Amino acid sequence: xxxxxxxxxxxxxxxxxxxxxxxxxxxxxxxxxxxxxxxxxxxxxxxxxxxxxxxxxxxxxxxxxxxxxxxxxxxxxxxxxxxxxxxxxxxxxxxxxxxxxxxxxxxxxxxxxxxxxxxxxxxxxxxxxxxxxxxxxxxxxxxxxxxxxxxxxxxxxxxxxxxxxxxxxxxxxxxxxxxxxxxxxxxxxxxxxxxxxxxxxxxxxxxxxxxxxxxxxxxxxxxxxxxxxxxxxxxxxxxxxxxxxxxxxxxxxxxxxxxxxxxxxxxxxxxxxxxxxxxxxxxxxxxxxxxxxxxxxxxxxxxxxxxxxxxxxxxxxxxxxxxxxxxxxxxxxxxxxxxxxxxxxxxxxxxxxxxxxxxxxxxxxxxxxxxxxxxxxxxxxxxxxxxxxxxxxxxxxxxxxxxxxxxxxxxxxxxxxxxxxxxxxxxxxxxxxxxxxxxxxxxxxxxxxxxxxxxxxxxxxxxxxxxxxxxxxxxxxxxxxxxxxxxxxxxxxxxxxxxxxx
Numbered sequence: 001x002x003x004x005x006x007x008x009x010x011x012x013x014x015x016x017x018x019x020x021x022x023x024x025x026x027x028x029x030x031x032x033x034x035x036x037x038x039x040x041x042x043x044x045x046x047x048x049x050x051x052x053x054x055x056x057x058x059x060x061x062x063x064x065x066x067x068x069x070x071x072x073x074x075x076x077x078x079x080x081x082x083x084x085x086x087x088x089x090x091x092x093x094x095x096x097x098x099x100x101x102x103x104x105x106x107x108x109x110x111x112x113x114x115x116x117x118x119x120x121x122x123x124x125x126x127x128x129x130x131x132x133x134x135x136x137x138x139x140x141x142x143x144x145x146x147x148x149x150x151x152x153x154x155x156x157x158x159x160x161x162x163x164x165x166x167x168x169x170x171x172x173x174x175x176x177x178x179x180x181x182x183x184x185x186x187x188x189x190x191x192x193x194x195x196x197x198x199x200x201x202x203x204x205x206x207x208x209x210x211x212x213x214x215x216x217x218x219x220x221x222x223x224x225x226x227x228x229x230x231x232x233x234x235x236x237x238x239x240x241x242x243x244x245x246x247x248x249x250x251x252x253x254x255x256x257x258x259x260x261x262x263x264x265x266x267x268x269x270x271x272x273x274x275x276x277x278x279x280x281x282x283x284x285x286x287x288x289x290x291x292x293x294x295x296x297x298x299x300x301x302x303x304x305x306x307x308x309x310x311x312x313x314x315x316x317x318x319x320x321x322x323x324x325x326x327x328x329x330x331x332x333x334x335x336x337x338x339x340x341x342x343x344x345x346x347x348x349x350x351x352x353x354x355x356x357x358x359x360x361x362x363x364x365x366x367x368x369x370x371x372x373x374x375x376x377x378x379x380x381x382x383x384x385x386x387x388x389x390x391x392x393x394x395x396x397x398x399x400x401x402x403x404x405x406x407x408x409x410x411x412x413x414x415x416x417x418x419x420x421x422x423x424x425x426x427x428x429x430x431x432x433x434x435x436x437x438x439x440x441x442x443x444x445x446x447x448x449x450x451x452x453x454x455x456x457x458x459x460x461x462x463x464x465x466x467x468x469x470x471x472x473x474x475x476x477x478x479x480x481x482x483x484x485x486x487x488x489x490x491x492x493x494x495x496x497x498x499x500x501x502x
Contacts, residue, residue: 033079035071038379042371043455044392045445055083058375061456063263064366066093066256069376070285073384075293075357080286086256086365088265096240098255098282099363100270102341103164104350105243105281106209108291110154110325112231113216114310117150121219124151124313124324128215135178137211143194150215152198153208154324159196162189162207165279167271167344170246174274177214181207202320206278213277224276235305236294238287243276251282256365258345266345279343288361292352295337299354315354334387342370349373353387371456395453400446405432407463407471408444408452412485414476421488424452424461434461 032054039053055067066086071079082093116122122131127147129136139146143159152158166188168174175187183191192207213224220227225243233241242251247270258266273280298304298311306314314324315337321330329336335355341348347369352359360380362373381390398404405426414420422436424444432444434454444452444461450471452461459478463471476483 033081033383035069035079035376035379035383036081036083038382039375040378040382040392041375041455042392042458043395043453045455046394046396049394052379053375055372055376058372059084062366062368062372063259064364064369064372065259066097066365067369067372067376068093068095068097068099068256068285068361068363070095070289070361071380071384072289072293072352072357072359075296077286077289077293087269088257093256093365095286096254096284098240098251098284099348099365100258100273100279100341100343100346101281101283101288101348101363102279102343102346103206104283104288104339104341104348105277105279106206107325107339107350108228108232108238108241108281109209109212109216109277110314111236111291111295111305112228113150113154113212114306114314114324115231116216116219118307118310122150122215125149128153128211131215131219133218135181135214137181138193143197146194146198148194148198148211150212151318151324153205153212153215155319155322156202156204156208157199157319157322158205158208159194159198159200159203160192160205160208160211161195162192162210163204164206164342165189165273165275167273167279170268170270170272172272174245174272177210177217177274180210180275181214202322206275209278210275213275216277224280228276232291232305233287237290238283241281241283241287243280244282245274245276245280246272247282255282256346258343259366259368260345261367270346271344273343279341283363285361285363288348288350288363289359292337292350292359292361293357296352296354296357329388336388340370340373342367347373349377351377356387358384358386393458395445395447395455397453398446398448400431401449403469404446404449404452406469407449407467408432408461408474410470411488412474413488415484415486417483422485434459 037054039058066084069081070077080095082095082097084093086093086097117124127149137148148158173186180187181192192210196203217224228243247255257269260266294304295311298306298308301308315328316323317328321328326337326339334353336351336353338351345367347364349362362376364372378390408424409426411421411423422434425433427433434442434444442454442456444454447453449467450463462475464473464475472487474485476485
């Protein structure tokens with residue numbers, strides 16, 4: 001069983017009876033918290049609609065070594081839990097374990113940028129070129145007259161490219177911000193350039209936050225890590241967080257080792273991200289929870305890093321379901337702000353319901369950890385009665401027959417991304433599984449003679465055309481889109497992909 005540790009909240013000295021009355025969900029020190037055995041998948045089977053799992057079970061299922069969870073209830077951290085191992089030598093995850101936060105870095109960076117706007121050092125709506133020295137964003141062709149503002153950068157509407165970053169091994173030289181922006185060695189990503197008309201649509205861009213980082217450094221005349229420490233981290237009480245890249249020795253002693261998609265630890269433990277504003281934050285779930293509480297306090301008119309007006313602007317829907325650096329709930333849903341993080345070897349889910357000041361930060365040290373974070377969040381929604389219950393959908397299943405297995409089992413590649421391959425295989429226990437090269441298995445169930453479903457991810461595999469012994473083409477339906485996959489024929493037989501000229 002995964003080891004679990006806990007840290008009591010600052011008010012733990014309050015008499016047990018009072019705590020019990022105020023916080024009935026709060027587990028005793030020697031008890032597992034209620035949410036830890038209440039995980040549910042995105043899809044539940046009609047044959048087992050009430051099925052629940054423990055964190056330990058799902059960590060084994062996904063191959064996740066360690067998880068940290070902090071829970072906010074009424075603007076207080078009521079749970080700070082660690083599960084499993086932080087390092088390959090078995091050091092347990094505890095409330096002080098640092099994880100690479102990935103794109104949640106953008107939230108904290110956005111708070112820092114808005115704090116500079118409050119001080120009058122930056123403007124949300126002037127062209128960033130007026131503040132930059134020694135480097136300018138090229139404006140050519142159709143974009144020669146385009147205006148790129150801080151507001152557009154924070155809402156991912158500046159039209160810039162480079163969605164994410166790979167990080168750098170700890171023993172490799174690091175590029176400067178200008179080298180990253182120009183895609184010059186030793187940078188390992190393309191140049192950050194305008195690829196769509198600014199202000200017209202949402203286009204996720206980590207590159208835009210590298211530009212934001214340069215803008216903030218040059219405006220404040222201070223390196224990003226100490227600037228963020230002084231502007232956001234210390235004022236918000238995030239004492240165990242840092243943007244230092246490479247990671248400083250004190251924080252490294254508490255750092256969780258990242259795990260690659262194939263289950264192996266990252267060589268050297270983790271990668272280095274000079275793209276600090278986009279992906280360089282190291283933090284704990286409790287510190288991320290403290291930031292969420294600070295933002296709610298600002299929204300409520302209480303002291304916080306941002307004043308009330310600026311916090312409201314940050315949470316206002318501006319482009320799609322996006323505020324200034326945060327995702328916000330769609331129309332018709334309870335108010336929520338959130339973000340995810342997915343650097344190499346780690347996955348994070350951070351969310352808060354501001355009207356009730358309930359939320360959580362869930363951090364894992366594995367590439368395969370994101371689905372687990374959402375299962376934990378569903379358990380928390382049930383346990384703490386969050387405003388959005390995030391109900392699972394019920395899938396109607398049919399018995400798995402030899403004909404269905406024969407139809408789907410095989411290797412496939414995506415038509416539009418030929419390098420991407422996956423397999424549908426028969427597992428030792430007799431059910432079907434989906435696996436991508438280098439990634440963990442996903443269980444599949446039959447939802448009919450021509451359809452398989454992954455209860456974990458919600459992905460559907462639909463065989464197209466007439467029923468046949470083997471499906472040559474599959475539609476992959478998943479949240480956000482559809483891909484077409486074609487069967488790969490081996491043993492000297494011409495593959496469907498080659499036959500179709502793919």
